[in-house]
Amino acid sequence: MKYLLIIWACLCTLFNLQAAEYSVVPKPLSVKETGKPAFVFTPRTVVYVTPASRQIGELWIQSVSRSLPFQLQLKEVSSVKGKNGIVFDLSKKNRSSEAYTLDVSDKRIVVRSEGLAGLFYGAQTLTQLMPPEVVGKEKLEGDITVPSLQINDKPRFQWRGYMKDVSRTFYSVDVLKKYIDIMSLYKMNTLHLHLTDDQGWRVEIKKYPRLTSEKATHYPVQFGQPEGRSGFYTQEELKDLVAYAAARHVQIVPEIDVPGHCWPVLINYPELAVNDSFYPDYVMPFCETYHVWGHQFTPNTLDPSNEKVYQFLDDVFTEIAAIFPSEYIHFGGDEVRHILWEKNEHIQNFMKEKGMKNVMELQSYFVTRVSAIIAGKGKKPIGWNDILADAGNLPENAHIMSWLGSSAVKDAAKYGFPTIATPASHLYFDIRQGTPDDGLLSDLAYPYAITLSDVYGYDPAEGLTSRELDCLLGVQANMWPAVPQEVKDINLQNFPRLLGLAEIAWADGKKDFADFENRMNTQYKRLDALKVDYYRPDCHVIATWSPEKVSFIDYTTWEFDVTDKVYDNGRAMAGLFYTKGNDRLNIKSMQLLENGKVIAEDLHRGFADETRTTGKRKNYLYYLDVKNYRKDAKYTLRMEVSGYRGTDSYGNVIFSLSPYVPFQSVESDKTGRK
Known part of the structure; x- marks a missing residue:
């Protein structure tokens, strides 16, 4: 019996070693070991391509060449049969x-597919079988090997998406390209760009130049937003981005959100509005809307009874269709304030003329008109599942993005509408991952956390009949950067959850979270090499406070060593997150010191309490710029605080630096992965 236990322990150890060795995400459909020696890269290794597969080979070499200690040779041949080396067939x-096979022996690595997309995905699996640092910039040392095996793989879903809202916070083309690189590495194929919303219009429309005027695209200075969070994309920039994505087999689906969420349109073209409410006549950050309108929603929408609106949309979608070759255009349709229609006399008269009994029918009328416009451009229309409120009157060509409600996917599928699962319960990545006290910026309007386990455990097909399953196109995660805005902050929210999404979008649906966590250990090293920050519990917490550290009435100076948290030029965020006790904290100021000398200070008065809702001004957060980082310097955070009504107060002190240049450095460069 003892010997059997020893053998079993050895087998388990061997299995764990193999699992770590083949740490591919998403998990391939089938992996078979051959028992042969590994393939070893050498300066003589040749990459063989045909004219048809050349682009895939070139892109793959480009993705790994910066870290290899030698240059791989690329040779184009008419036939790859019998070639030793790396073969793209x-x-x-x-x-x-999108299916592919990958065969590895000591002589050759053959990536084979019937389609360019499949060949590209096979190349990504090959990359993941190499050391995780191969995707970075630092030169690798020692032998670079790939284990001998045979992989047969294909995706579960055709739509494997990520939505980036670039209206609430604008991001550069370079940031979007980096996200495309990461998405494609993990076999995700759809980037949904939320290009317009109340916080900004982000795409050039040549027929309507005022859409990209300053008041439609830039936050006024009084809101203290960094300049980089405002702007718009020219059509040429977007065409370049589309080409970049297409080479990596990512389609970009544009969204122009109508008839609500249209503030930039209404303040520039008021003749399209349903009423005469236009204050203020500029865009503002999402969280500020609560202090102007009392909530996030504007006091105006497009006028669904106005023919000029449909001409405007026809013109806009004509230009959008010319920029984006994707077969889809998203028109939004969500969170329309129907009360504005119900209280409007000319809208009510229009509804009577058309025989409409309620505003849901008017919404369907609008959706039908817009869908026809989009279909007329040779595209398929997509709307958020809010439009299902009057499903019986929706056009048959409507596609549904299901975000709202636990039964959203089934509700769309039971009517026969093609649907993409993107539920806020599992796939809204602006929602927190841990406690609301850990200092990570997230949308706390949602009273729950979404952990990596929650994402991995989600199955969009659960509970669907076979007929309904035929309507399920796939899954998508969404990032709404209203609260997390810095690239580092959205990365901390997106990763590693985006890899969980990639797994459920591609893999066969069989769940084994322990196996996934084991494979993730290698992926964390890969994210480090890619200079991508990812979530770690309490990674912003540098200290805690308790009553003995608090003084009542008089201000006390607290100092904390943040040397390990300062690692580049950037904008540091510091703050106090109250967690419990009868008394809150007054905050007088915060300073950042370099070798004892103040290099940045924020002198506004703040208050640390338990209220951290989305609409609350976050005066407990302080921003300090590091403009001339010195690697050998000591950095200290200094603040002045006092107890409010007493000293019975507990909480977390948080600090995080966001580099000015995204994806150039990460905190683990200085501290290692903890």
């Missing part, structure tokens, strides 16, 4: 296929 039987 494209069959022309099914050019749209």
Whole structure:
């Protein structure tokens, strides 16, 4: 019996070693070990391509070449049969296929597919079989090997998406390209760009130049937003981005959100509005809207009874269709303030003329008109599942993005509408991952956390009939950067959860979270090499406070060593997150010192209490710039605080630096991964 236990322990150890060795995300459909020696990269390694597969080979070499200690040779041949080295073999039987095989022996690595997309995905698996640092910039040392095995793989869903809202916070083309790189590495194929909302219009429309005027695209200075959070994309920039994504087999789906969420349109083209409410006549950060309108929603919408609106949308979608070759255009349709229609006399008269009994029918009328416009451009219309409120009157060509409600996916599918699952319960990544006291910026309007386990455990097909399953196109995660805005902050929210999304979008649906966590250990090293920050519990917490540290009436100076948290030029965020006790804290000021000398200070008065809702001004947060970082310097955070009504107060002191240049450095560069 003892010997059997020893053998079993050895087998378990061997299995764990193998699992770590093949740490591919998403998990391939089938992996078979051959028992042969590993393939070893050498300066003589040749990458063989045909004219049809050349682009895939070139992109793959480009993705790993910065870290290899030698240059891989690329050779184009008419046939790759019998070649030793790395072979990209494209069959022309099914050019749209995403399936692939990967065969590794000591002599050759053959990536084979019937489609360019499949060949590209096979190349990404090859990259993940190499040391995780291969995607970085630092040169690798020692042998670079790939284990001998055979992989047969294909995706579960055709839509494997991520939505980035670039209206609430604008991001540069370079940031979007980096996200495309990461998405494609993990076999995600759809980038949904939320290009317009109440916080800004972000795409150039040549027929309507005022859409990209300053008041439609830039936050006024009184809101203290960094300049980089405002702006718009020219059509040429977007065409370049589309080409970059297409080479990596990512489609970009544009969204122009109508008839609500249209503030930039209404303040520039008031003749399209349903009423005469236009204050203020500029865009403002999302959280500020609560202090102007009392909530996040504007006091105006497009006028669904106005023919000028449909001409405007026809013109806009004509230009959008010319920029984006995707077969889809998203028109939004969510969170329309129907009360504005119900209280409007000319809208009520219009509804009577059309025989409409309620505003839901008017919404469907609008959706039908817009869907026809989009279909007229050769595209498929997509709307948020809010439009299902009057499902019986929706056009048959409507596609549904299901975000709202536990039964949203089934509700869309039971009517026969093609649907993408993107539920706020599992796939809204602006929602927190841990406690609301950990200092990570998240939308606390949602009273729950979404952990990596929650994401991984989600199955969009659960509870669907076979007919309804045929309507399920796939899954998508969404990032609404109203609260987390810095690139580092959205990265901390997106990762590692985006890899969980990639797994459920591609893999076969069989769940084993322990196995996934084991594979993630290698992926964390890969994210480090890519200079991508990712969530770690309490990673912003540098200290805690308790009553013995608090003084009542008189201000006390607190100092904390933050040397390990300062690692580049950037904007540091410091703050006090009250957690419990009868008394809150007054905050007088915060300073950042370099070798004892003040280099930045924020002198506004703040208050640390338990209220951290989305609409609350976050005066407990302080911002300090590091403009000339010195690697050998000591950095200290200094603040002045006092108890409010007493000293019975507990909480977390938080600090996080966001580099000015995204994806150039990460905190683990200085501290290692903890």
